Amino acid sequence: MSLSEILWVLIKTVLVVSVFLLHVMYVQYFERKVIGHMQGRMGPMRVGWHGLLQPIADSIKLFFKEDIIPSSADKPIFYIAPIIGVVAGVSTLAVIPLWSGFSIADLNVGILYILALSALASFSVILGGWASNSKYSFLGGLRSSAQVISYEIAMGLSLVGVMMMSGSANLSDIVNAQKGGWFIVPQFIAFVVFMIAVFAETNRVPFDLPEAETELVSGFATEYSGMRWALFFMAEYAGMFVMSGLAVVCFFGGWSGPAFLPGVVWFLLKVYSFIFLFFWVRATLPRYRYDQLMGLGWKLFIPLALANIILTGLIKLL
């Protein structure tokens, strides 16, 4: 391992992570603006021109807010839970190929790495809920982890179709395999299952009952406050970015696009269109009841994903 390689890896990591931190702040602002406009109001306007400085103001406020740790909480686990969440969320970035040849770690088990870390993220949810020792957070943590677990199977199975088409789990190979035509066309069922599973994985709107304000007072993060709560919040947005990145790489041909724009711009354009889809769904769809949500996950999506695998197998044989 020559020094230059190590240096190059460090540069890449610092670059990607810092861009990602900026992204987290500004996508939250972007979300509030989009949902505001969708509901006929303006969204944050006061701080700076059109509220551009709002995210910076929020993060500074979070630094200064008091961090309350409930007396009956299980101290060590209470500290670790948000950090596991952030580590799981941010380190999935390592595998996403931003443009041809540029991804922090070009593992040949790219998809498995992302699935493994999204399983790790459900750890932080359970531990957070259990450690803060209050009814709301315990029940919220339990419910959202059960939901994340049951949709993770559907997500895993839907990606099997993509792997069959591309013949490799390495994300760059998958993008290169899509030169002939994006996988969205042959793998449409898999795309539908994957997108809905991603909504459930990141606890986003139609499936965010355990964290809903009206039901469980923001679920497992009830007892957290200040910076610790922000870390959970960052993990959720990291998950959202990575999953939409994965969707773009697996179904929409990653950085490939007509030549007049460089690869990375295409990639970011597609990712932000997906994130816009997240906000659009949040502003429009009502919330699922918990038993509908779980029943749907098990009864509909797993058979659908399996059917897609069998179908892809048949098509590829002919």
Place this chain on the structure above:
Amino acid sequence: MHVVFVYKTTTMPGTYIPSDYLSVAVIIIFAALIGLGAIAAGLLVRPRRPYARKLMPYESGNPPVGEPRYRFSVKFYIVAMLFVVFDVEAVFLYPWAVAYDKLGIFGFVEMMLFIFILLIGYIYVWKKGAFNWE
């Protein structure tokens, strides 16, 4: 002009590929640093005035009643077990999917048998009512 550093080592058995996993280690350390750094920075500037009433678990105002970690329904245990079983099934599907073109007809028939047996288990669990949450 940015330097395109295409770095892809062949992964034949026997050759070691520390470089990729090294960058994974680097990003994990970075993520941990972000988490700890944010909290540590907060600790310095944050006011600390804990008093009993503030440290009680949040019950939307009224004092907490009942034991928080009560015995939850067995449905969560069943979901966890089903997850373990079906995830291990997905694990078997991954290598098959990646090597699908090389296996041809035989590989396909073999995996259909595997999925068929799994579907029987799935139907059994469905009929026994593990999926409907009352």
Place this chain on the structure above:
Amino acid sequence: MVPLSWYIVLSAVMFCIGVFGFLARRNLLIIFISIELMLNSVNISLVAFSHYLQSMTGQILVFFVIAVAAAEAAIGLAIIIAYYKNNPTIKVDEINLLKG
């Protein structure tokens, strides 16, 4: 390159920790975890041998061991819960209904 012997020593140490955990601990769940620990230590030594011998047989066996460990976990926890429903204790020395 990490020499083979380190892996074998690691897996042997993990195996002994698992055996000790199985024999010495009182709580059923800790015993269950130590069994899983023993299975994982065997996985490590299998992968180490398979890499050293350049043959895939070891890794194929690791696949099956993972599947069996998952099935075992499912059945073991079901049995523990069935037992817990009847008499609410998972302390090993209270399970002495059937004495010799």
Place this chain on the structure above:
Amino acid sequence: MEMETTISLLDIRPIIPELTLICVGLILILLDLIVKKKEIVAVVGIAGTLVALFGTYKLYGFYEPQVAFGGMFVLDGYANFFKLIFFLNIILTICISMKYMKIEKASFGEYYSLLMFSTTGMMIMASAADLIVLYLGLELMALSTYILVGLMRKKPRSNEAAIKYFFLGAFSSAFLLYGISLTYGLTGTTSLSGIAESLNALNIIGSPITYLGLIFMIVAFGFKIALVPFHMWAPDVYEGAPTSITAFMSVGPKAAGFAVLGRVLFDAFPAMQGQWASILIPMAVLTMAAGSIIALAQTNIKRMLAYSSIAHAGYMLLGIIAGTHEGLTSMVNYLMIYLFMNIGAFAIVIMLRREGFQGEDLEDYMGLSKSHPLASFLMLIFMFSLAGIPPTAGFIGKFYVFMEVINAGYVYLAIIAVVFSVISAFFYLRIVMYMYMKDPKQEVTLTTSPTMSIALAITAMMILIFGIFPSILLNLVRYSILG
């Protein structure tokens, strides 16, 4: 590298019996969801097993051993004879357990499909020529048997038995895996014949590491067969489990354990006969001793039969210690006879069980001959055969095993074995004495069912036939193993 795997359909033929049994098990799972009366599930189960039995013996027609899946699955006389034992075991178990399960209010459909999967596991173990296939067969059998033991969820005894059996079984399979990984590391292959070749090639026959790997494997199989240092679980689990499962478990997994022990020791470590014989001899002596002596002090008949089955494992182990193929034939012959007498004895115990009356204490058998002469006569035959008294087949089984051990030069072992079988005769005959000499303590009514009487008729008849004409069974065993 292009790895084109074209495994022709011909390879599937040798495993048709296993495939049929698995399909029958799956059908039973689905049938159980539809049908309310569980007898239909049982009847379909027996029909399926008979189809698989027919399949085995259609393939058994041609003589030379068949190899499938690249040498991992071998179909020879040795494996086929064990499959005959497993088929008889499951058919007799289903026969005796139909009514019993209703009395225990545990008549689940899954009971029969789990029996199917457990038997498939045993069959895979019997014909495994590779450590991976062997491990899979063993785990399939063990996992389904854990659930069967703990089937009566409402009863704390059955739960406790399941916990003990599960934890010690999982522990022993971890040991087996460690043994497999050591042997794989040393020899580079997991196929039994491959291990034997590379042991000679690398001339590491007596090296400590090979010895360690072998010890780990013997420890694991010792757990499965309940040899002495690892038999602690057997009496508790046999007493706690439902009696029909105790009958199934005292024959099935034990026979599969012997099949696997025989194959591993004779195919993979033939050159180390001296070493593994020196390990097995003390274990065999201790097993016979513990089995016979502790059984004397038992008041619960299921626990007494548990210790007797441990003692019988000791006698069978002598067949393997002899180290010759004739020793193997005597062991397999003993196993077949052991199947009949053990299931017969447990069938009688099941007949005593009815609403609110456990029928497991020795006092319950007082004066049985006065109220039920036929049942007590059958029990007398089974007890004589277990003790090894001449007219019954038990004597034949023991006789041939002791003959082989003497031929192999271990004369002192045969003498010790005879001494212990004389000691064991005492607690078998005590039951006969309870039944015939003592007057009945309370009114005992037996619950009989058509299938139960068929099973009892088969077992009693077989014991008498093999006792009087031993050559029938012996020639079949010699033909299949020695060829």
